[in-house]
Amino acid sequence: MGRTTWFDVDGIKRGEWTVEEDRMLVAYINKYGVRDWGALPKRAGLHRCGKSCRLRWLNYLKPGIKKGKFTPQEEEDIIKFHSLLGNRWAAIAKQMPNRTDNDIKNHWNSCLKKRLRRSGIDPITHEPIKATSSLTRSPSTRRHSSSTTSFSLSSTGSVRLLNKLAAGISSRKLGLDRIKTVMISSEPRQAVEEENMMIRSKNNEEEKVIGCFMEIDENLISTMSIDELACDSSYYYYDDWLRGYFQ
DNA sequence: AACCTTCGCAACCGCAAGGAT
DNA sequence: CATCCTTGCGGTTGCGAAGGT
Incomplete structure (x- = not known):
């Protein structure tokens, strides 16, 4: 897989890298290290632009890079x-x-x-998309879990319970948002580490999952099993937690 | 089998930040 | 301070593979 090889007006090669070019780039960097991308291609004997070499090294050849499917x-x-x-x-x-x-x-x-x-989540805001989009989804478009159904949220009572739970923790959400705002405006790495700790806490997981359910249309949710919900929601990775919580 | 669509991913492009002169 | 150059980043494109009709 790759782009067709071609040459620009300056005779600079573009497109897919060959094994030999990779070998030359790696050999040069191993010997001289990474510095001056502009001069590197000529010194390494490559008919490429520095930018292309840099990209190839950083995205593909640099040791320690993990390729393949995301877990x-x-x-x-x-x-x-x-x-x-x-x-x-x-x-x-x-x-x-x-x-x-x-x-x-x-x-x-x-x-x-x-x-x-x-899953009904806005990828920009990470907030649930308003009811219209959830309602327009056809059941046939839903992905189905292959695991066996443990129980289903088939009554509106279950939905009310979810919304009640969500309302109950909404006050905590205000505190979380405030903390998040402070964290984002300060040191990003530290913020992410702190966020990690928070997300691992059960309270935070409760809030995310239930906050998501709050926005899902009752009619829709009442027709879905817990498997479908866990699978269909962007919070599908809370599957275990969901099952535990409602058991 | 042929064609079409979607997916996955490597690579390109343009722009901005920051350093050197 | 202005200009140039290098580097890094994010958006986008191109193309083969896989899947669907």
Whole structure:
């Protein structure tokens, strides 16, 4: 997979990198280190621009880069960091040392963003999309869990319970928002670490899950099993927690 | 089998920040 | 202070693979 190879007016090669070019770039950097990308191609014997070399090294050749499918934990982290940092891919990548910003950005744009939307979550604000979009979803478009159904939220009573729980913790949300605002405006890394700690706390998980349910239309929710909810929601990774909570 | 659509990902492009002169 | 250059970042594009019709 890759782009067609071509040459620009200055004779600079563009497009897909060959194995030999990779080998030359790695050999040069291993010997001389990374400095002066502008002069590097000529010194390394590559007919590429410095920018292209830099990109190839940082996104593909640099040791320690993890390629391949994202794990559910990594996806959870990306969603979490994105809700905190926005489209600051470099900042997000710093929190996930083995993944490149390009990789994270690609995965977000091609997969996670759509998944959130399908789940009724606005990928920009990370808030539930208002009822209209939830209502227009056809049941056939829902993804179904392959696991066996443990129990279902088939009565409106369950929905009322959820909303009651959500209302009960809304006061805590104000405090959380305030803390988050302070954290974002201060040191980002520290903020993310603190956010990590908070998200791990059960109270915070309760708030996220139930806050999500608050916005889901009652008619829709009453037709969905807990499996479907857990699977369909962007908070699907709270599956275990959901099951435990409502048992 | 052929065609079309969607997905995944590597690479390109333009812009902005920051340092050097 | 102004200009130029380098580096880094985020948005976008191109293209092969996979899946659907």
